[in-house]
Amino acid sequence: MIPALIALVLYAGALVALAFFAGDLAAWATPFADGWGSPWQGLLRGLFVALLFAGGLLLSVLTFTAVTLLIGDPFYESLSEKVEESEGDCPPGTGMPLWRELWVSLRDSVHVLVRAAGFGLLFFVLGFVPVVGQTVVPAIGFCVSGFFLTVELTSVAMQRRGIPVRERLRMLRGRKGLAVGFGTPLVLLFLVPFVAVFLMPGAVAGATLLVRDLTAENEATEAAQGPEEATAAPSSGPTPARW
Numbered sequence: 001m002i003p004a005l006i007a008l009v010l011y012a013g014a015l016v017a018l019a020f021f022a023g024d025l026a027a028w029a030t031p032f033a034d035g036w037g038s039p040w041q042g043l044l045r046g047l048f049v050a051l052l053f054a055g056g057l058l059l060s061v062l063t064f065t066a067v068t069l070l071i072g073d074p075f076y077e078s079l080s081e082k083v084e085e086s087e088g089d090c091p092p093g094t095g096m097p098l099w100r101e102l103w104v105s106l107r108d109s110v111h112v113l114v115r116a117a118g119f120g121l122l123f124f125v126l127g128f129v130p131v132v133g134q135t136v137v138p139a140i141g142f143c144v145s146g147f148f149l150t151v152e153l154t155s156v157a158m159q160r161r162g163i164p165v166r167e168r169l170r171m172l173r174g175r176k177g178l179a180v181g182f183g184t185p186l187v188l189l190f191l192v193p194f195v196a197v198f199l200m201p202g203a204v205a206g207a208t209l210l211v212r213d214l215t216a217e218n219e220a221t222e223a224a225q226g227p228e229e230a231t232a233a234p235s236s237g238p239t240p241a242r243w
Helices: 002-029 040-071 072-084 100-126 133-154 155-160 165-174 177-191 194-233
Strands: none
Touching: 002 040, 002 100, 002 194, 040 072, 040 100, 040 133, 040 177, 040 194, 072 100, 072 155, 072 194, 100 155, 100 165, 133 155, 133 165, 133 177, 133 194, 155 165, 155 194, 165 177, 165 194, 177 194
């Protein structure tokens, strides 16, 4: 829990700073509203502050997970291995040195976070749409954050199997309901102070079991496709010309 506690202290400081300067940021970003009368100026900038802080909270959940996994990589790797061993077998791993594993983890996390930030920017803009922006958009935003949180949490077990980040995204998109259902409740719980510190080990363990299910499904699908392709292939005769 120490890696998560260290990350929590860092993020608490960042969120306090965001809350302190949010009003100034709103005034800087909406200079066109300087001449507006009351209450429209206050409503616009209040909405901007609320959306900015909400976006910061959701993004902090994802980056908190990435930073915590990076700080505590040896601990969470060992925890994930024990979960795999308790289920029968543990993949041998890629054999990369620790510094290389940390670099790959950092690179993959940046890839995922850039995608998540793109969605966050879109939802921030949509948040200004009346009614829908304050009801439907936040709900969709939590679900999207849940998906990307699952991507981050499964990175430990996925990286052990040498699965690149693009393939991880493809696998989880194939089971979008499972990924969103696993990650969204964690996003909501991680917003509660100190809860993430205690939940991180369990979240990594659960993500490891999820990866085992996903990889088993992929292997079963590939095994089923093999005989079908062999049956469909011609057993004799010349190979037809390809144009």
